[in-house]
Amino acid sequence: MSDQQQQQLNEQQKIDDQKFFENIDAYIALANAHEASNRGAPQLVGASLIFAAARYNTFLVARANGEPEAFNAKKEEAKAYFIEQFTKMLDDNWADYNQNFEQYRLQK
Secondary structure (H helix, E strand, C coil): CCHHHHHHHHHHHHHHHHHHHHHHHHHHHHHHHHHHHCCCCCHHHHHHHHHHHHHHHHHHHHHHCCCHHHHHHCHHHHHHHHHHHHHHHHHHHHHHHHHCHHHHHCCC
16 A cells, blocks of 8 residues: 555544544434433433434444345344444443543533
């Protein structure tokens, strides 16, 4: 791979990373808005996010595997991947929150 190709890949990765975090910020803003309207049961927001992620990721696997047989054959592989990713993300966010507990806890 040439230096120019590597530079293009690096630039694309920066753009993708920026979009990734913009999406996260948008989902959190929406979750916060929903939490404000569900004062009696804020746990519904977290559960709704998890359910939405499960539904959307199932859709992505189905779309990538156009036939029911291929889709069903991917279930355990996809499940392992999503569980691994969620665990990593939860661990990273837990550690970050733990380090910044007072600052984050006081945010509104």
